[in-house]
Amino acid sequence: xxxxxxxxxxxxxxxxxxxxxxxxxxxxxxxxxxxxxxxxxxxxxxxxxxxxxxxxxxxxxxxxxxxxxxxxxxxxxxxxxxxxxxxxxxxxxxxxxxxxxxxxxxxxxxxxxxxxxxxxx
Ligand SMILES: [Zn+2]
Numbered sequence: 422x423x424x425x426x427x428x429x430x431x432x433x434x435x436x437x438x439x440x441x442x443x444x445x446x447x448x449x450x451x452x453x454x455x456x457x458x459x460x461x462x463x464x465x466x467x468x469x470x471x472x473x474x475x476x477x478x479x480x481x482x483x484x485x486x487x488x489x490x491x492x493x494x495x496x497x498x499x500x501x502x503x504x505x506x507x508x509x510x511x512x513x514x515x516x517x518x519x520x521x522x523x524x525x526x527x528x529x530x531x532x533x534x535x536x537x538x539x540x541x542x
Pocket of ligand 1: 504505506507508509510511512527528529530531532533534535
């Protein structure tokens with residue numbers, strides 16, 4: 422990763438790397454399992470902006486235009502199309518008396534985070 426970044430920016434390669442061939446690569450971003458930000462709803466897809474592009478694509482579909490759904494409606498964090506049962510988390514926490522809470526997959530959206538309305542997009 423440091424070698425790719427150095428190569429793309431014209432910088433000096435790390436000492437452990439003698440040479441690198443990365444023709445056409447102008448940028449490298451590391452995505453790993455590290456926690457992303459403070460918001461527990463952040464995912465690699467939200468952080469990298471992939472979901473923003475998907476929301477725009479969804480909003481461009483004929484059905485979305487017919488229903489007047491803008492890109493923001495497809496946010497599972499705040500959008501009006503998020504699953505109302507789990508509030509877009511895809512999970513439900515069950516309070517079990519005398520035992521630690523149990524987290525299960527949302528039975529209404531099956532962990533998909535969206536309401537039934539978006540199934541047909
Ligand atoms: Zn749900």
